[in-house]
Amino acid sequence: MKKVRLIGSAAVLTAVALVPGAASAAFILDTGAPTGSGAPIILSSSQFIAGEFAATAGDTIVDLSAYLTQGVGEPGDTFTFDIYANSGFTSRESNRPAALYSATGTFTANGWNSTAVNWMPQATGDYWLALQVGAPTDTRGLDAPLEASAVTGTAPALGFAYTSTSGQYILSSSYPVGLEVSDAPPVPMPASILLLLSGLGAVYGFARRRGFRAHFTS
Amino acid sequence: MQNQEPGRLATRHFKASVTAIAIVSAIGLGDFAGAQANDPVIFSFATLGDSRTDPNKPDATTLLANPSPTTEGGMPSLSGTILPQDNMWVQNTLAYGTILAGIQSQSPNLLFFNGDMIFGYGRPILPTAWANGIPNSWNTAQTVTPDVIFEYIQYAYWRGMVANLFLTGTYVIPVPGNHETQCSYSAAPYSTSNPNPNCNTAAQGNLTGKTAYADNENAFRANMGDLVQDLVTNLRFSNVSGYYAQNVTGLTQASAPAASALNGPITGNQAELSYSFDIQAQSGTLLHFVVINTDPSGADTTAPTDWLATDFANAHARGVGNIFVFGHKAAFTYNYAAVTGGKVTPPLTNSPGPGGLDANYTTTTVNGVTTYGEPYRNAFWSLIAEYNATYFSGHEHTVNVSQNPDPTGTYASTPYQVIVGSGGSPFDDKLSGTCPNCTEPKLTNPFDRYYAWALVQVHQSGNVSMTIHGFSDQFGPTTDLSLYDVPTLQPAAAAATLAKKKAKK
Numbered sequence: 058m059k060k061v062r063l064i065g066s067a068a069v070l071t072a073v074a075l076v077p078g079a080a081s082a083a084f085i086l087d088t089g090a091p092t093g094s095g096a097p098i099i100l101s102s103s104q105f106i107a108g109e110f111a112a113t114a115g116d117t118i119v120d121l122s123a124y125l126t127q128g129v130g131e132p133g134d135t136f137t138f139d140i141y142a143n144s145g146f147t148s149r150e151s152n153r154p155a156a157l158y159s160a161t162g163t164f165t166a167n168g169w170n171s172t173a174v175n176w177m178p179q180a181t182g183d184y185w186l187a188l189q190v191g192a193p194t195d196t197r198g199l200d201a202p203l204e205a206s207a208v209t210g211t212a213p214a215l216g217f218a219y220t221s222t223s224g225q226y227i228l229s230s231s232y233p234v235g236l237e238v239s240d241a242p243p244v245p246m247p248a249s250i251l252l253l254l255s256g257l258g259a260v261y262g263f264a265r266r267r268g269f270r271a272h273f274t275s
Numbered sequence: 276m277q278n279q280e281p282g283r284l285a286t287r288h289f290k291a292s293v294t295a296i297a298i299v300s301a302i303g304l305g306d307f308a309g310a311q312a313n314d315p316v317i318f319s320f321a322t323l324g325d326s327r328t329d330p331n332k333p334d335a336t337t338l339l340a341n342p343s344p345t346t347e348g349g350m351p352s353l354s355g356t357i358l359p360q361d362n363m364w365v366q367n368t369l370a371y372g373t374i375l376a377g378i379q380s381q382s383p384n385l386l387f388f389n390g391d392m393i394f395g396y397g398r399p400i401l402p403t404a405w406a407n408g409i410p411n412s413w414n415t416a417q418t419v420t421p422d423v424i425f426e427y428i429q430y431a432y433w434r435g436m437v438a439n440l441f442l443t444g445t446y447v448i449p450v451p452g453n454h455e456t457q458c459s460y461s462a463a464p465y466s467t468s469n470p471n472p473n474c475n476t477a478a479q480g481n482l483t484g485k486t487a488y489a490d491n492e493n494a495f496r497a498n499m500g501d502l503v504q505d506l507v508t509n510l511r512f513s514n515v516s517g518y519y520a521q522n523v524t525g526l527t528q529a530s531a532p533a534a535s536a537l538n539g540p541i542t543g544n545q546a547e548l549s550y551s552f553d554i555q556a557q558s559g560t561l562l563h564f565v566v567i568n569t570d571p572s573g574a575d576t577t578a579p580t581d582w583l584a585t586d587f588a589n590a591h592a593r594g595v596g597n598i599f600v601f602g603h604k605a606a607f608t609y610n611y612a613a614v615t616g617g618k619v620t621p622p623l624t625n626s627p628g629p630g631g632l633d634a635n636y637t638t639t640t641v642n643g644v645t646t647y648g649e650p651y652r653n654a655f656w657s658l659i660a661e662y663n664a665t666y667f668s669g670h671e672h673t674v675n676v677s678q679n680p681d682p683t684g685t686y687a688s689t690p691y692q693v694i695v696g697s698g699g700s701p702f703d704d705k706l707s708g709t710c711p712n713c714t715e716p717k718l719t720n721p722f723d724r725y726y727a728w729a730l731v732q733v734h735q736s737g738n739v740s741m742t743i744h745g746f747s748d749q750f751g752p753t754t755d756l757s758l759y760d761v762p763t764l765q766p767a768a769a770a771a772t773l774a775k776k777k778a779k780k
Contacts (some may be wrong), residue, residue: 096722096754099744103380104753128755129381129730132313144435148708193382197316198744219752220375232752269699 082119086110086186086238089210090169091124093203098219098232099128100136100188101198107226108188108236109143109215112178116240117156122171123188125164126200126234134164135195136188138172143183150224162188164199169237183215186236187226202231278386301317314734318518318556321378321445323728324603324669325431326371328444328453331463333357334701335710336748337367364432365394367699369750370726371436374698377744377753379443381730384444384516384554385439387566389669390452390603391700393429396462396485397422398473399494412630420473430498446516449499451548452669453570456487456495483616486520487572489543496547503547518554522593524568524586525550525553530670532571532579537654539574549579551586553595556733563587563595569604569632569668576604576635578655587662597739597765598664599731605631605668605694606656609675611704614719619703622647628703653682660686665739665764667729669696672703674727675720675744676759691764697745715748722756724748737767 086108100106112118121138139156146153158176178184190196204210207217207230217233218226328337340352361368378386402417437447458474460481474481480488505512506520512517525531531545532538548568555561565586567578587598608620608631619628622636632652639646657753659666660681674697678689704723706713718724727745734740741764743756 096756096758098752098754099377101380101753103375103376129316129732131315190380194378197319197381198755200757222373229751 082239082241084210084237085112085116085118086214086236087210087212087239088124088204088214088233088235088237091233092204092209092236093233095206095232097126097128097200097202098234099198100125100190100201101196102190103192103222105187105189105220105224105226106201106232106234107141107146107218108234109183109185109186109217110212110236110238111183111215112181112238112240114178114181116178118174118176118178118238118240120171120237120239121159121160121162121174122237122239123162123171123185124168125170126167126202127164127195128198128200130164130196130199132165134194134199136162136164136190136199138147138162138174139187139189140176141185141187143185147218147226147228150220153226156187157184159274162195171237185218185226186238198226201234205236207231207233209233263268310689314736314738316732317560317735318554318562318622318733319381319383319730320385320387320599320774321381321728321730322373322387322389322601322667322693323698324450324452324697325391325672325700326367326374326388326436327365327394327429327700328357328361328367329394329701330357330365331364332701333361333367334354334748335706335713337361337369337701338748352711353713359418365429366432366436368436370699373746373750373753374728375436375440378445379440379746382443383445383730384518385448385564386440387448387450387564387601388698389450389601389695390569391454391669391696391751392433392452393426393454394447394463395426395429395454395491395494396457396459397425397465397471398488398490399423399426400460400473400490401493401497418490420735422458422471423749427498430494434498441511441515443519444515446512447502448564448601449495449502449565450566450601450603450669451492451495451568452500453485453487453575455492455571456548456568456570456779457485457575458488458491459485463502483575485575487543487570487575489572492543492545492548492568492572493664500547503550506550506552512565516554518556518672520552520554522590523550523552526590532568532582534573535581537580537584537651538582539571539577539579539651541579542573542579543571545571545579549582551590553590553593553620557735560597560733560737561593561595562600562733563590565598565600565725566619567600567602568600575634576630577585577651578602578606578632580651580654580658583655584658587658587664591662596737597733598662599664600659600664602666602668604634604670605692606630606652606659606666607631607677607679607692608632608633609671609673609677609694611671611673611675611719611723613715620756629672631668631670649682657681657683657685659690660688663688663690663694663765665691665731667693667695669698670695671696672700673697673723674745674756674759675723676741676761677745691741691761693729693741695727695743697725699726702748719757722758725756727756731764734767738763739765 138160140158335353340350340355342613399422412432460470460475461467528544536539551565617626621630621634637648675694707716725745741761743759
């Protein structure tokens, strides 16, 4: 019986290990929870916020997070996580290349507000994670507390920016906010999968020889 | 365990898994519920004042190094020139425009602008036939003084700046300031050596250098009166704000403040300069809004306290639970120079600065000892305390939030005074030294040189909260000036408190 449970557990762990990102997601942007003392910068339909990070082609971005507090907004307010290529990001809004990926974020409570996503960068390079608001009906304004410096956390941002009233992003290290981007490593190659399957087959054969099947069909 | 049937084992594992998920979910939900209570906003208003600049003395941080397009046009400087546009129409367009964009993103129902929307300070004397200021009654045989042109174009520019707010659900409520109602004999484009000939002598009623005139009040009505009258005519008020104004008063001379002991010796018509109305935000939440002219002709630097007493009592009788009052001059002057030992609080001042209603003081000397009193201000604030109202003002070009007790000691409450004279006018706390080698002054509060506005939100529970938003004189991003945020400006129980307002210390 113990062997049955052992084999079952091994199979579950193997399956879990095969799900991309479920067990091995890592931060490629992690500023940490803000600890700065400056006045929080406001995220609203008239002011957006962004942080820069590096990503590798073939990675899978699985989670986007922003550290926000309620401000004059409410739980349930929405905003978007938009990922832009670095090239052209600081252009005038009308000239800025379209976002490569967008996902809706929902403010639930003070702290990290996360959205599970599934996006693969097509090229290795620098990207911007932007927090943007479509209209005052999405939120009247959420607060983004400031980090103690522009270089904080386990995977510091490469840069920060906020929009002027014209909608154009202004680069500034004076207003760093809390952002996180998690990715999963590339999915296993076919050879790895074959090796794994052969191993599972060996385990199955061992179990069968020990009466595993008989036990379940008795 | 080893003797259990496999099916039952699987069932037990499933149950255990479900239990674990439930526990984890419960922890998560409990965390959410504990972290953030949802109390939806049912009504909100923004408020600020003082967007005009000064053509002779703009804040040095708003100067441009070289406005020529062929060189470094538009670069910030501490020694350049004022933007020609702002020199012509006397607004800090960048600061005020940025503020309006921020307000628009918050989508409040109302915006109360607490005076000094124009530089004004002239005496816009109109021909008698134009007394009501209606343009279509004018004809080419009549002439006007230069001050009319000077002030009317400033009004028009300001109205243009706020016009878009009406398209996005925010109705603008005007409050007169001293730059609208007073004439200063030496203010630009005049000077002490070339004074304004219409208000430069005692014979013309100007005893202190700055005096309110009926001509100026007429100009305010001519340029802002339509916004006030719409509270009754409702050509667009309810469509824009989403609510009907109720119980409107002060739109005629008969219902507006007149001379009395505590109104002061008012001489001019105060219709559309001091007025009030209700808004039923939701069942059980009746809000009362009051606009007062703190520089009426004949009674500069006063609040119409007798008129307010009647107005508040009537509102109370209607079941009003929350009272918000908007005037230009603060009741208690904020001493932004305190950190360096400066005093701007009247009557004992050692540095120049704008005085609030407390600048209107009396002196009594007995046996060589002089004592000071502020009868008008004290009576006004005692009334504010009696009804636990909130007073919003401008005049001082800074932002400050304070709680002040009843100076007469009659009522126990300590109402909030919110100064938001931070809409673009040159900061009162000046840069230190001579520009361009000037530096930021030592600040009493970190946001003394922030362009800022207040957002007041009325929640479903009846709680009233306030947040202050703004940006520095370096024109960075808009931030939440959380130092001044007040989670409970007026509590949900304000109605009950108001009902017991007579409870004294």
